[in-house]
Amino acid sequence: MVLKKFLTIFPRYRAYFIFSAAMLLGGALFGYFQSEAIQTIVKESLEHLMNKVEEIQENPSPFNMFWVIFKNNVLAAMIMMGLGVFFAIYPVMALFMNGALIGYLLVTAQASGVNAGKLLVFGILPHGIVELTAILFSTMIGIKLGVLSFRLLSGLFQRQRRRLAGREFAQHVNDLPYMVILIIVLLFVAAVIESSVTPLLINTMLGDEMNLLE
Numbered sequence: 505m506v507l508k509k510f511l512t513i514f515p516r517y518r519a520y521f522i523f524s525a526a527m528l529l530g531g532a533l534f535g536y537f538q539s540e541a542i543q544t545i546v547k548e549s550l551e552h553l554m555n556k557v558e559e560i561q562e563n564p565s566p567f568n569m570f571w572v573i574f575k576n577n578v579l580a581a582m583i584m585m586g587l588g589v590f591f592a593i594y595p596v597m598a599l600f601m602n603g604a605l606i607g608y609l610l611v612t613a614q615a616s617g618v619n620a621g622k623l624l625v626f627g628i629l630p631h632g633i634v635e636l637t638a639i640l641f642s643t644m645i646g647i648k649l650g651v652l653s654f655r656l657l658s659g660l661f662q663r664q665r666r667r668l669a670g671r672e673f674a675q676h677v678n679d680l681p682y683m684v685i686l687i688i689v690l691l692f693v694a695a696v697i698e699s700s701v702t703p704l705l706i707n708t709m710l711g712d713e714m715n716l717l718e
Contacts, residue, residue, distance in 0.1 A: 506689075509682045516679070520644035520651075524599055528640065531603020539611045542604055549605045566699055574695035577635060581642035581687055588646025589653050595646030602639070626705040635694035638687045645683055652676060 514521070535542060556576055560569045580598075587594035606628070614620040652673045659665035 506682050506685050510686050513679045513682060516675075517644050517648060520647045521640060524595075524640045524643040524647065527596060527599045527643075528603040528636065531600035531605075532607040533603075534600075535604030535607025535609075536611050537607070539608050542608060546601070546605050546608050549601060553605075570695050570699035573698050574691060577638070577691045577695065578688060581638060581691060584639065584642040585645045585649065585684075588643075588649040590650065591654055592647040592650025595643045595650070599639070599643045622709055626709040627702060630705060631694045631698035631702050634690050634697065638690035638694065641683060641687050641690070645680070648676060 535546070556572055559572050562568075584595045584598060610620045610624060613623050652669060655669035656666070656673060659667075659669045
Protein backbone atom coordinates (compact mmCIF):
# COMPACT_ATOMS: atom_id res chain seq x y z
CA MET A 505 0.00 0.00 0.00
CA VAL A 506 2.78 2.43 0.94
CA LEU A 507 4.73 1.68 -2.26
CA LYS A 508 1.61 2.01 -4.40
CA LYS A 509 0.78 5.35 -2.80
CA PHE A 510 4.37 6.51 -3.22
CA LEU A 511 4.24 5.75 -6.94
CA THR A 512 1.27 8.10 -7.27
CA ILE A 513 3.06 10.76 -5.22
CA PHE A 514 6.47 10.59 -6.85
CA PRO A 515 5.60 12.44 -10.11
CA ARG A 516 5.02 15.59 -8.04
CA TYR A 517 8.59 15.28 -6.73
CA ARG A 518 10.39 13.92 -9.80
CA ALA A 519 12.14 17.21 -10.65
CA TYR A 520 13.45 17.50 -7.08
CA PHE A 521 14.70 13.91 -7.17
CA ILE A 522 16.55 14.49 -10.45
CA PHE A 523 18.09 17.66 -9.04
CA SER A 524 19.15 15.77 -5.89
CA ALA A 525 20.73 12.98 -7.94
CA ALA A 526 22.62 15.55 -10.01
CA MET A 527 23.92 17.24 -6.85
CA LEU A 528 25.08 13.91 -5.41
CA LEU A 529 26.87 12.96 -8.64
CA GLY A 530 28.37 16.42 -8.96
CA GLY A 531 29.64 16.21 -5.39
CA ALA A 532 31.16 12.78 -5.99
CA LEU A 533 32.99 13.99 -9.12
CA PHE A 534 34.17 17.11 -7.33
CA GLY A 535 35.44 15.05 -4.39
CA TYR A 536 37.23 12.64 -6.69
CA PHE A 537 38.94 15.17 -8.95
CA GLN A 538 39.50 17.89 -6.32
CA SER A 539 40.40 15.70 -3.36
CA GLU A 540 43.36 17.81 -2.24
CA ALA A 541 41.34 21.00 -2.35
CA ILE A 542 38.58 19.66 -0.10
CA GLN A 543 40.66 17.86 2.53
CA THR A 544 39.85 20.48 5.15
CA ILE A 545 36.18 20.67 4.15
CA VAL A 546 35.56 16.91 4.47
CA LYS A 547 37.44 16.68 7.77
CA GLU A 548 34.25 17.13 9.81
CA SER A 549 32.43 14.48 7.77
CA LEU A 550 35.33 12.07 8.23
CA GLU A 551 35.31 12.71 11.99
CA HIS A 552 31.61 11.90 12.10
CA LEU A 553 32.27 8.73 10.11
CA MET A 554 35.06 7.72 12.48
CA ASN A 555 32.78 8.31 15.48
CA LYS A 556 30.34 5.85 13.96
CA VAL A 557 33.15 3.33 13.40
CA GLU A 558 34.31 3.74 17.01
CA GLU A 559 30.77 3.22 18.26
CA ILE A 560 30.61 -0.03 16.29
CA GLN A 561 34.03 -1.14 17.52
CA GLU A 562 32.89 -0.76 21.14
CA ASN A 563 30.52 -3.65 20.51
CA PRO A 564 31.34 -5.28 17.15
CA SER A 565 28.31 -7.59 17.11
CA PRO A 566 26.30 -7.68 13.86
CA PHE A 567 23.21 -6.32 15.64
CA ASN A 568 25.09 -3.35 17.13
CA MET A 569 26.64 -2.61 13.75
CA PHE A 570 23.18 -2.70 12.18
CA TRP A 571 21.68 -0.48 14.90
CA VAL A 572 24.42 2.17 14.75
CA ILE A 573 24.16 2.38 10.96
CA PHE A 574 20.36 2.41 10.95
CA LYS A 575 19.85 5.03 13.66
CA ASN A 576 22.50 7.37 12.21
CA ASN A 577 21.05 7.13 8.72
CA VAL A 578 17.48 7.69 9.92
CA LEU A 579 18.61 10.72 11.93
CA ALA A 580 20.47 12.10 8.91
CA ALA A 581 17.41 11.57 6.70
CA MET A 582 15.08 13.31 9.16
CA ILE A 583 17.45 16.26 9.42
CA MET A 584 17.66 16.47 5.62
CA MET A 585 13.88 16.68 5.44
CA GLY A 586 13.24 18.96 8.40
CA LEU A 587 15.95 21.56 7.82
CA GLY A 588 14.79 21.92 4.24
CA VAL A 589 12.26 24.39 5.63
CA PHE A 590 15.05 26.99 5.61
CA PHE A 591 14.79 27.40 1.83
CA ALA A 592 16.44 24.01 1.10
CA ILE A 593 19.94 25.30 1.83
CA TYR A 594 20.93 22.53 4.26
CA PRO A 595 19.78 19.46 2.27
CA VAL A 596 21.43 20.73 -0.94
CA MET A 597 24.74 21.45 0.79
CA ALA A 598 24.68 18.23 2.83
CA LEU A 599 23.93 16.11 -0.22
CA PHE A 600 26.73 17.70 -2.23
CA MET A 601 29.14 17.10 0.68
CA ASN A 602 28.04 13.47 0.98
CA GLY A 603 28.84 13.02 -2.68
CA ALA A 604 32.17 14.79 -2.24
CA LEU A 605 33.00 12.49 0.67
CA ILE A 606 32.34 9.40 -1.46
CA GLY A 607 34.59 10.75 -4.22
CA TYR A 608 37.27 11.71 -1.72
CA LEU A 609 37.25 8.28 -0.05
CA LEU A 610 37.52 6.53 -3.41
CA VAL A 611 40.50 8.56 -4.61
CA THR A 612 42.19 8.30 -1.19
CA ALA A 613 41.76 4.53 -1.19
CA GLN A 614 43.10 4.37 -4.74
CA ALA A 615 46.16 6.37 -3.72
CA SER A 616 46.77 3.78 -0.98
CA GLY A 617 46.78 0.93 -3.50
CA VAL A 618 43.14 -0.13 -3.27
CA ASN A 619 41.23 -0.69 -6.52
CA ALA A 620 38.66 2.13 -6.45
CA GLY A 621 36.38 0.34 -8.92
CA LYS A 622 36.26 -2.80 -6.79
CA LEU A 623 35.73 -0.73 -3.64
CA LEU A 624 32.80 1.03 -5.30
CA VAL A 625 31.22 -2.19 -6.61
CA PHE A 626 31.76 -4.40 -3.56
CA GLY A 627 32.14 -1.95 -0.69
CA ILE A 628 29.66 0.82 -1.48
CA LEU A 629 27.05 -0.17 -4.08
CA PRO A 630 25.57 -3.29 -2.39
CA HIS A 631 24.07 -1.20 0.41
CA GLY A 632 24.68 2.19 -1.19
CA ILE A 633 22.09 1.79 -3.95
CA VAL A 634 19.35 1.37 -1.36
CA GLU A 635 20.77 3.83 1.16
CA LEU A 636 21.48 6.59 -1.33
CA THR A 637 18.02 6.18 -2.86
CA ALA A 638 16.55 6.79 0.59
CA ILE A 639 18.81 9.80 1.11
CA LEU A 640 17.82 11.19 -2.30
CA PHE A 641 14.16 10.80 -1.35
CA SER A 642 14.87 12.62 1.93
CA THR A 643 16.64 15.40 0.08
CA MET A 644 13.90 15.83 -2.49
CA ILE A 645 11.42 16.22 0.38
CA GLY A 646 13.66 18.78 2.07
CA ILE A 647 14.11 20.73 -1.15
CA LYS A 648 10.39 20.65 -1.85
CA LEU A 649 9.74 21.96 1.67
CA GLY A 650 12.26 24.74 1.09
CA VAL A 651 10.56 25.74 -2.16
CA LEU A 652 7.18 25.74 -0.44
CA SER A 653 8.56 27.88 2.39
CA PHE A 654 9.79 30.41 -0.14
CA ARG A 655 6.45 30.40 -1.96
CA LEU A 656 4.50 30.88 1.28
CA LEU A 657 6.78 33.73 2.33
CA SER A 658 6.67 35.43 -1.06
CA GLY A 659 2.88 35.08 -1.09
CA LEU A 660 2.28 36.86 2.20
CA PHE A 661 1.05 39.96 0.41
CA GLN A 662 -0.48 38.23 -2.63
CA ARG A 663 -3.69 36.43 -1.79
CA GLN A 664 -3.86 34.18 -4.84
CA ARG A 665 -0.24 33.07 -4.57
CA ARG A 666 -0.69 32.47 -0.84
CA ARG A 667 -3.70 30.23 -1.48
CA LEU A 668 -1.90 28.19 -4.12
CA ALA A 669 1.15 27.76 -1.89
CA GLY A 670 -1.09 26.82 1.03
CA ARG A 671 -2.85 24.10 -0.98
CA GLU A 672 0.46 22.73 -2.21
CA PHE A 673 1.83 22.72 1.33
CA ALA A 674 -1.25 20.82 2.57
CA GLN A 675 -0.71 18.26 -0.21
CA HIS A 676 2.94 17.94 0.85
CA VAL A 677 1.90 17.26 4.45
CA ASN A 678 -0.53 14.56 3.27
CA ASP A 679 2.19 12.94 1.15
CA LEU A 680 4.81 13.01 3.90
CA PRO A 681 3.81 9.94 6.00
CA TYR A 682 3.97 7.59 3.00
CA MET A 683 7.36 8.92 1.92
CA VAL A 684 8.81 8.79 5.45
CA ILE A 685 7.68 5.18 5.92
CA LEU A 686 9.28 4.15 2.62
CA ILE A 687 12.52 5.97 3.50
CA ILE A 688 12.73 4.21 6.88
CA VAL A 689 12.09 0.82 5.26
CA LEU A 690 14.80 1.48 2.66
CA LEU A 691 17.26 2.54 5.36
CA PHE A 692 16.42 -0.60 7.35
CA VAL A 693 17.19 -2.78 4.33
CA ALA A 694 20.39 -0.82 3.61
CA ALA A 695 21.56 -1.23 7.22
CA VAL A 696 20.94 -4.98 7.07
CA ILE A 697 23.00 -5.25 3.88
CA GLU A 698 25.77 -2.97 5.17
CA SER A 699 26.11 -4.86 8.45
CA SER A 700 26.05 -8.36 6.94
CA VAL A 701 26.62 -8.59 3.18
CA THR A 702 29.01 -5.66 2.63
CA PRO A 703 31.67 -6.78 5.18
CA LEU A 704 31.62 -10.26 3.66
CA LEU A 705 32.10 -8.88 0.15
CA ILE A 706 34.89 -6.56 1.28
CA ASN A 707 36.74 -9.37 3.05
CA THR A 708 36.31 -11.72 0.10
CA MET A 709 37.02 -9.35 -2.77
CA LEU A 710 39.24 -6.68 -1.16
CA GLY A 711 40.69 -8.30 1.94
CA ASP A 712 44.37 -7.92 1.10
CA GLU A 713 43.94 -4.49 -0.46
CA MET A 714 41.97 -3.10 2.51
CA ASN A 715 44.88 -3.97 4.79
CA LEU A 716 46.77 -1.20 3.01
CA LEU A 717 44.43 1.35 4.59
CA GLU A 718 45.10 0.23 8.15
